[in-house]
Amino acid sequence: MALKNVISEVFAIDVFNDAVMAERLPKKVYAALMKTIEDGEELDHEIANVVAHAMKEWALEKGATHYTHWFQPMTGITAEKHDSFISPASNSGQAILEFSGKELIKGEPDASSFPSGGLRATFEARGYTAWDCTSPAFLREDAAGVTLCIPTAFCSYTGEALDKKTPLLRSMEAINTQTVRILKLFGHDDVKKVECSVGPEQEYFLVDREKYLKREDLIFTxxxxxxxxxPKGQELDDHYFGSIKERIAAYMKELNIELWKLGILSKTQHNEVAPAQHEMAPIYGTANIATDHNQLVMETMKKVAKRRGLECLLHEKPFAGVSGSAKHDNWSLVTNTGKNLLEPGKTPNENIQFLLFLSAIIKAVDENAVLLRMSASNPGNDHRLGANEAPPAVISIFLGEQLEDVINQLIETGEARSCKQGGKLNTGVHTLPELKKDATDRNRTSPFAFTGNKFEFRMVASSMSVADANIVLNTIVADALCDMADELEKADNFDIAVHDLIKRTLTNHQRIIFNGNGYSEEWKAEAKRRGLPNTPTMVDAIPSLIDARTVEIFEKFSVFSSKELHSRAEVNYENYSKTINIEAKTMIEMVNKQYIPAVIKAVKGLADSINSIKTAVPSADVSVQSDLLIQCSELLAKAKAAVVNLENIVATAATKAEGKERAIYFKDVAAKAMEELRAPIDELELIIDKSIWPVPTYGDLLFEV
Known part of the structure; x- marks a missing residue:
């Protein structure tokens, strides 16, 4: 296949998308299905039967033997149960291939073994998956063959959401309704629907798989x-955007082809800051499809890596001392008429509609900062947020000089009569073309940054589903827009009312805007002075899920019930505790079975060397060996004491009440003990003979790919 034809020939060949449906479905059926997808109309079962038949025939032609309802439980990864198309033919001893509308629309996986946070007891097993027809079905090929994957929502027998898809779809309905209300007030009667557009960038590490398999910590945690x-890390900045190694380039090429087959708009690829770190960025899509696609991106990254003798690490901090990985969530609002509502235009000071939406988002973020922090939280992200490599744990909004100037004018004088313009960039080289300069710079230290016509939520953890962040963003912005619509719909003079509302909102929430260095100590002090919350860990953020205000907002828009929010708080406490417990037990096992035996071997070698030399030459200077022997023995004793301490802590943790109490114990006690155990082992690594050291080092993992 010629390289220039790869994209056009493979793109979406494994997707039952709009083009395939238009070709294979009767016109009336296709039109009815589009009504459901675009307008939210209820799907008729007869229509579902026709769609199911066409989907089955298409899948069979592609070699499929099984289908699965592909869903996203609260584990943060995807789940599936495979059923074949085979059915018995009556009294013939033969088999036929069937797939009905009922099988397309509804599945019944066992719900008892998925996290539910108390929504379901262990013995209450029934759960349902429901077809999300707004996200196209796709084919996936692996060692099991070709499988038709049907994106679905997952709920319990009693109706509560047990997944991330259901609340995401609910939140999309909420922001659609409230945004359309606002647009009607501006006279946009042609707008029937508004969707949140999302583009999740994905950072990841690639290491040699053979070396990976020699590290129990990488395997288990x-x-x-x-x-x-x-000796060398990322201090020379020579990896970022550097030339891509041949082995990695081959991986990226295969990854792109696999993603293009699935209709995923893989656009950008490059080396990231840390050695062995890379990034892939897609073109934007609607929030639910972008979420589905990002789950597929992570799964495909791992699958392709294994094929090429590599291992893809999606953890937020796989290596201490070098930059970790994030998943920047680029979020905007787009109408069915193609208008991006976060596009400020050339003169944003005159764009009243844009300023209203901007002020609503500023209000939403300021009033729900800890909840937004929670939406980006997992145990791994605690190693990044607040460190000088990632956004700080304090939520703030970067707007840039142009918009900040407009806002300051509005607040101070009541009117914004001008706005800063970009101008042209002078490179000082006459042979280079003249470049237009943006009106504002970028700020990589901001957790929530305006980047031209969208907001970039930079805190999201690299291994997380982006559903959580977008559920919160959609809902809190819907709430702010609802308040504004309620006020403006009652106004006698819309123009005066909207002007006053924008000015009042910006004045009340100006404290959240910060364009400076989010890493600086001065900002921490200033943020505290402004009254902005500093939420250092996931465990500190979890209570925001069940805060009275959170419950009120989510119930108001039917995104989460109080019961569903409490369940998610429990799931998060449990996830944190289990994660740290697994890490602690892995450390204990590695120290007892790998590091201590290796160090004892090294110490014995030093002692034997000293004795042998002294026997041969009694007057010989063995001070170097003796000093090393003493140093290693002391560090060995520290390691042994630390591992015994951690063993006791893990045992004590099991006696703590499940949920919040246990999570706090792991955060405050176990995490510190784990650092104390790591310190002597890392010191020993620097002095023990490499041939004796039991695992590949950072140098082996980061630079030998």
């Missing part, structure tokens, strides 16, 4: 629990 920094 996704990150290195031990490891000393090599």
């Amino acid at each position: 996704g990150r290195t629990l031990f490891g000393a920094m090599p």
